[in-house]
Amino acid sequence: MREPQQGDFKARLASFTRWFPGNKSVKMSAMLLNLLKQPLLHFLIAGGAIFAFNALTTPPSDPAAALNDHQILVDHTTLLDFMQYRAKAFEPAYFETQLAALSDDELNTLIGDYVREEALYREALAMGMNEGDYIIRQRLVQKVEFLLENLVAQLPDPDAETLAAFYQERLADYHVDAVYTFTHIFFDAQQGGMETAHRRAERQLLESTNITFEDASQYGDRYPFLQNYVERTRDFVANNFSTGFVEALDLLPAETPVWQGPIESRYGVHLVMLRERADPFTPALEQIRDRVLDDYRYETLVRRRQEAEAGVVAGYEVIRALEEDSP
Numbered sequence: 499m500r501e502p503q504q505g506d507f508k509a510r511l512a513s514f515t516r517w518f519p520g521n522k523s524v525k526m527s528a529m530l531l532n533l534l535k536q537p538l539l540h541f542l543i544a545g546g547a548i549f550a551f552n553a554l555t556t557p558p559s560d561p562a563a564a565l566n567d568h569q570i571l572v573d574h575t576t577l578l579d580f581m582q583y584r585a586k587a588f589e590p591a592y593f594e595t596q597l598a599a600l601s602d603d604e605l606n607t608l609i610g611d612y613v614r615e616e617a618l619y620r621e622a623l624a625m626g627m628n629e630g631d632y633i634i635r636q637r638l639v640q641k642v643e644f645l646l647e648n649l650v651a652q653l654p655d656p657d658a659e660t661l662a663a664f665y666q667e668r669l670a671d672y673h674v675d676a677v678y679t680f681t682h683i684f685f686d687a688q689q690g691g692m693e694t695a696h697r698r699a700e701r702q703l704l705e706s707t708n709i710t711f712e713d714a715s716q717y718g719d720r721y722p723f724l725q726n727y728v729e730r731t732r733d734f735v736a737n738n739f740s741t742g743f744v745e746a747l748d749l750l751p752a753e754t755p756v757w758q759g760p761i762e763s764r765y766g767v768h769l770v771m772l773r774e775r776a777d778p779f780t781p782a783l784e785q786i787r788d789r790v791l792d793d794y795r796y797e798t799l800v801r802r803r804q805e806a807e808a809g810v811v812a813g814y815e816v817i818r819a820l821e822e823d824s825p
Contacts, residue, residue, distance in 0.1 A: 573819040683718035687766035699760035739763035
């Protein structure tokens, strides 16, 4: 049997309505049936249903959506995400605790870090360097940082007066600590106590005439740190022995390499052959001018870059929406 065609249906419907020219309800029914068969109507009905469903299920709009391009919203969720991305660890519960435990100063520092990053990120987007994820965001921030650094990199060298003032303000940075070159023979206090270690050292001192600098490791007990100390600073030696040990080294003559002691440390007793001791000093500016000039250039570059970044950040209005800030 032939399947009925759409044309057959329309023809029969038209023939049927001619028998009832005065029956408007029948004509309306026919028109309605014809309308319901139209694909466009089906599309409109489906679209309306989807729109209604979204309207009922979509949460209220993001407050940030109402901000302009020069406003930065700082809220609890923003800072929580920022902390996790920065730490490269996504543990919401842990960072919730960390965020809640921040002091006012720590919170303001965190907000400042986020605002700085967000401002530089938006500046990168405004320059068309935008992609999608957080790694790209960080790269874009770095690009703006490099751009700002390049803008301030061409700095004129300071005059003599400026460099001298810079040097005087940082004399402690150029101080050279005392350095020592020596070897030692160790007698462990754990083997019979400090008095026993002293007696062993004194006996060894009487027999040390022919012991050279290089032969020291063949005598005494094994020391937990170094055997030979070559141009080691005062702090380094004090950490390995004790402050009293270094003070004793300062009293020993260093002109002739002979065995001297005994000298106590926190570990026991030592015989020492001191080859060289250089007293602490601060070199004159003329001796280290290149180093001081490099330091000046670096510090000036960092300061001016930070000032340039602050100028970018200042172009944005920060809107805080944290629970702690609400009345």
